[in-house]
Amino acid sequence: MKKIxxxxxxxxxxxxxxxxxxxxxxxxxxxxxxxxxxxPVIVLDEKKCIGCKSCALMCPEVAIEIYxx
Amino acid sequence: MKKxxxxxxxxxETPTHYCPxxxxxIIHRLIAEVIDEFGIREKTIGVCPVGCAxxxxxxxxxxxxxxxxxxxxAVATGVKRAWPDRIVFSYQGDGDxxxxxxxxxxxxxxxxxxxxxxxxxxxxxxxxxxxMAPTTLIGQKTETTPFGRNSKIHGYPIKMCExxxxxDGTAFISxxxxxxxxxxxxxxxxxxxxxxxxxxxKGFSMVEVLSQCPTNWGLKPIEALKWVDEKMIPxxxxxxxxxxxx
Amino acid sequence: MSKxxxxxxxxxxxxxxxxxxxxxxxxxxxxxxxxxxxYLSKHLPEKGGVFLQAESEVAAINMVYGAGGSGVRVxxxxxxxxxxxxxxxxxxxxxAEVPCVIVNIMRGGPGLGNIAPSQSDYFQxxxxxxxxxxxxxxxxxxxxxxxxxxxxxxxxxxxxYRNPVMILGDGMLGQMMxxxxxxxxxKNNLKRKTWATTGAKGRKPxxxxxxxxxxxxxxxxxKKLQKKFKSMEKExxxxxxxxxxxxxAIIAYxxxxxxxxxxxxxxxxxxxxxxxxxxxTLYPFPRKVIEDAANKxxxxxxxxxxxxxxxxxxxxxxxxxxxxxxxxxxGGVVPSPIExxxxxxxxxxxxxxx
Numbered sequence: 001m002k003k004i005x006x007x008x009x010x011x012x013x014x015x016x017x018x019x020x021x022x023x024x025x026x027x028x029x030x031x032x033x034x035x036x037x038x039x040p041v042i043v044l045d046e047k048k049c050i051g052c053k054s055c056a057l058m059c060p061e062v063a064i065e066i067y068x069x
Numbered sequence: 070m071k072k073x074x075x076x077x078x079x080x081x082e083t084p085t086h087y088c089p090x091x092x093x094x095i096i097h098r099l100i101a102e103v104i105d106e107f108g109i110r111e112k113t114i115g116v117c118p119v120g121c122a123x124x125x126x127x128x129x130x131x132x133x134x135x136x137x138x139x140x141x142x143a144v145a146t147g148v149k150r151a152w153p154d155r156i157v158f159s160y161q162g163d164g165d166x167x168x169x170x171x172x173x174x175x176x177x178x179x180x181x182x183x184x185x186x187x188x189x190x191x192x193x194x195x196x197x198x199x200x201m202a203p204t205t206l207i208g209q210k211t212e213t214t215p216f217g218r219n220s221k222i223h224g225y226p227i228k229m230c231e232x233x234x235x236x237d238g239t240a241f242i243s244x245x246x247x248x249x250x251x252x253x254x255x256x257x258x259x260x261x262x263x264x265x266x267x268x269x270x271k272g273f274s275m276v277e278v279l280s281q282c283p284t285n286w287g288l289k290p291i292e293a294l295k296w297v298d299e300k301m302i303p304x305x306x307x308x309x310x311x312x313x314x315x
Numbered sequence: 316m317s318k319x320x321x322x323x324x325x326x327x328x329x330x331x332x333x334x335x336x337x338x339x340x341x342x343x344x345x346x347x348x349x350x351x352x353x354y355l356s357k358h359l360p361e362k363g364g365v366f367l368q369a370e371s372e373v374a375a376i377n378m379v380y381g382a383g384g385s386g387v388r389v390x391x392x393x394x395x396x397x398x399x400x401x402x403x404x405x406x407x408x409x410x411a412e413v414p415c416v417i418v419n420i421m422r423g424g425p426g427l428g429n430i431a432p433s434q435s436d437y438f439q440x441x442x443x444x445x446x447x448x449x450x451x452x453x454x455x456x457x458x459x460x461x462x463x464x465x466x467x468x469x470x471x472x473x474x475x476y477r478n479p480v481m482i483l484g485d486g487m488l489g490q491m492m493x494x495x496x497x498x499x500x501x502k503n504n505l506k507r508k509t510w511a512t513t514g515a516k517g518r519k520p521x522x523x524x525x526x527x528x529x530x531x532x533x534x535x536x537x538k539k540l541q542k543k544f545k546s547m548e549k550e551x552x553x554x555x556x557x558x559x560x561x562x563x564a565i566i567a568y569x570x571x572x573x574x575x576x577x578x579x580x581x582x583x584x585x586x587x588x589x590x591x592x593x594x595x596t597l598y599p600f601p602r603k604v605i606e607d608a609a610n611k612x613x614x615x616x617x618x619x620x621x622x623x624x625x626x627x628x629x630x631x632x633x634x635x636x637x638x639x640x641x642x643x644x645x646g647g648v649v650p651s652p653i654e655x656x657x658x659x660x661x662x663x664x665x666x667x668x669x
Contacts, residue, residue: 003070014089014283014290020250038089054250056074060087060094066074112514114385126522132512134384135524137407140377143369147381147389148512150365151339155385155514173377176370 002051003067004043008032010063011040017055017064023048026055077101079110081130090290092280093121095247096189097128099257100158103264104131113156114148116141120162121195139170142177145184156267158185164194167203167227174233174275181238181272185263188229188275191282192301199285203227206304211285226304230277234310240272242311246279248297252307259309271313279305319496324459324488327495328392328418329354331466335501337416338387339365341378343397346430347486348420351392372397376404376417383413384523386511388470392418394486395436396427399444405479406445409540410525412510414473416466417451418482420489421620423647431647432486434569437624440483441598448537450544452480453597454552455568459493465595467499474506476547483597485620487570487649552595553604557583561590563663564608565655566629567618568594575618577652578659587663597625605632613666615639618655620647638666 011034018026018041029042040063043049056064076082079101087093104110110131117125119138126133136144141159149157166174166188177184193211194200200213204226208217218226234242241263245256256278263274279301281293288296322330329351332340340359342352352368359366365382369375375391382389393401398419408415421436423429438444440453452472456462462484469480512521527533554572557579558564567575572593582589592608594601609615614637617626626641633639642658644650 010084012089016090016290016294019291019294051073052250053074057250057253058095060089060091060098061085062076062080062094062098064074065072065076067070068073069070111516114512114514116381123526126520126524130515130520132385132515132521133523134381134512135411135522135526136380137377137403140373140380140404143374143377144381144384146367146374147339147341147378147383148385149381150367150378151382151385151387151389152513172370173374176374 001069002049003046004049004055005065005067006041006043007063008040009034010061011038012061013038013040014060016058016060017041020054020058022052022054023050025049077105079104079130081128083127085128086124087121088284090281090283090293092191092247092278093189095253096187096278096280097125099253099260100187101129102257103261106261107264107268109156109268112154113158116145116148116157116159118161118165120165122160122162122189123196125160139165139168140173141165142170142173142182142184142186146177146182149182149184153183156264158187160187161189162195163190163192163202163204167229174229178233178236178239178273178275183267183270183272185267186275187260188277189280190277190305191280193282193285195282195285206300228305230275230310233275238273239311240266240313241274243309244277244279244305244307246297246302246307248279248281248294266313319494321492322459322495323350323490323492324462324484325350325420325490326354327459327463328466328482330358330497331463332390332416332470333358333362333364334497335467335470336388337364337390337470339382339389340391341367341369341375341382341389342391343369343372343375343393345394345397347422347489348392348394348418351418372400373404376401379415380404380408380411380413383408383415384411384511385513386508390416390418392420394420394422395424395433398436398439402445405451406447406449407525408479409449409451410447411523412477413523414477415479416469416473416482417479418484421483421485429647430486432570432620432649433647434485434571434619435621435624436483437597437619437621440481441600449540450547450598451478452476452547452550452599453483454480455483455595455597456488457569457572457593459488459491460495462488463495463497464499467501471502472550476543478543483569485569548599550596551599551601553601554593554595555604556591556593558590558592558608560588562588562613563590563616563659563666564612565589565591565616565618565659566594566605566625567591568597568625571618571620574650574652575655578655581652581656582659582663585660587660589659589663600628600632602632605629606634609633609636613637613669614662616642616659616662618642618650620644620649
């Protein structure tokens with residue numbers, strides 16, 4: 001089982017992770033706003049995560065942590 | 070649950086000031102991962118540039134010196150000559166390294182200075198608001214080439230890897246990019262090889278990283294990644310230019 | 316165990332640096348100081364030090380910043396045009412509080428000028444040729460022996476204040492040969508520099524930096540630096556020669572002061588009570604001794620190999636109490652004792668009439 005945790009305060013909403021997720025489970029939240037006034041990325045369906053790490057590789061803020069069982 | 074990806078120890082907790090989608094954050098992380106993997110954090114000393122990465126000393130969890138514009142290779146030389154067993158790297162942009170600092174980088178390479186240089190090429194001057202860089206592409210519009218870079222007036226983009234790789238003192242010269250996961254993985258391999266060259270005392274190593282600058286290119290982050298592919302890589306091919314054997 | 320040996324000024328400074336535990340030297344050839352790097356290229360490695368000829372004076376001062384910032388004793392040297400190139404680096408060194416020693420063997424300027432001796436870099440050295448509010452201790456030797464002694468002091472002072480220290484000589488001093496004894500040794504080279512970037516082993520990272528974007532932060536830094544520069548005033552040094560009963564005080568430094576001493580001997584023979592105040596530190600400037608002299612003597616004569624730079628500091632110290640006259644030579648022309656004596660006589664006699 002793979003789990004990704006996004007630090008919403010670090011996320012700048014650049015969308016690089018969204019672009020490269022092969023399972024398309026990441027999306028920039030329309031409702032959420034962090035303290036810097038940015039819309040952070042959220043995980044739509046964690047069960048579909050294959051742990052490819054593409055999101056974490058591309059994240060310039062190191063806002064994504066990935067866990068595996 | 071085991072953490073398989075997270076913040077390297079060689080990066081501080083400080084959130085960066087870089088624009089959304091900027092390549093600096095990725096490149097900082099790759100360097101920090103390499104430092105962690107080699108276990109050299111406590112003996113690494115970095116030199117930061119004048120440019121967007123001027124605050125790199127806030128982000129890397131190692132001793133750092135803030136250099137004058139373009140002078141980082143000379144500062145790094147001073148540190149390395151004083152402490153040859155430390156790992157010394159400089160982190161520079163295209164103005165810092167390829168404009169004002171051309172003498173310093175050429176001579177550090179020429180001397181085979183046993184340092185590692187990370188050269189971030191985003192074809193523009195970021196910090197000062199988007200002026201022409203020595204690596205700006207022909208036709209590219211910038212604050213000081215509002216009609217597009219014209220070779221007759223402004224000459225041609227400079228090719229640092231190509232130039233430096235002919236010098237005997239160089240051990241590893243490579244150009245990479247961070248505009249997609251596969252390239253990020255290759256970039257890390259190159260950065261790791263560069264630091265390895267220094268650890269083994271092989272000579273001068275440099276990795277030129279093509280990086281996206283969405284803000285000054287006037288593009289959204291995803292579009293900026295594509296611009297690297299479509300416009301930059303044809304002019305700045307990704308490859309190893311020099312790999313010292315042995 | 317020391318003995319007197321015949322050495323030229325440039326080489327004496329180099330040897331003294333070695334004795335002061337200078338670990339690194341970065342420099343570039345320029346007349347009339349090239350013998351200094353050449354001497355160190357031979358002898359510094361023997362003592363386990365590092366000599367590197369840089370690609371330019373700009374690169375050299377930045378190598379100094381790197382080595383000094385990582386806590387080792389380091390020196391560079393050049394002559395006037397090369398010191399101009401180093402100004403940005405010097406400003407950074409002061410801003411980042413990096414100790415180092417910078418030697419300027421002055422030559423004729425402005426521009427390419429010539430290789431003859433000059434004192435026309437006084438403003439550059441003492442008023443900050445680089446940008447920003449800053450000072451460095453400036454030592455002005457007037458003999459090869461003094462150059463050797465002051466070089467050792469320079470390293471100690473640089474470490475004491477975490478600031479660059481400049482040794483200001485001229486082409487004559489650099490080139491002339493005199494007997495010298497290396498009796499001085501460094502006082503505090505063993506103090507560990509906990510602020511230096513040597514690798515963050517078992518501690519938080521150190522940063523060598525002069526960037527403070529927040530105005531209130533930079534104000535704090537500047538105030539701290541100003542306090543430091545003020546505290547350097549206790550390092551003031553000067554020499555008095557025949558000042559006890561002087562009617563006219565000549566102010567001169569470096570090799571010019573030696574010529575002036577001869578002129579004073581001539582003047583004394585003619586019954587003119589001339590004396591010399593020789594600043595040894597140009598910063599901090601020996602204001603007080605000149606202020607005090609202004610109460611007793613009739614007039615001042617400042618002699619420099621320039622169009623008049625130190626004379627302004629003398630005038631500030633005298634503060635209008637007495638007349639301050641100036642005699643200068645330009646372009647690397649060196650005055651003879653006779654011509655200075657004639658000037659002393661002219662001024663002393665006319666001042667008596669007043």
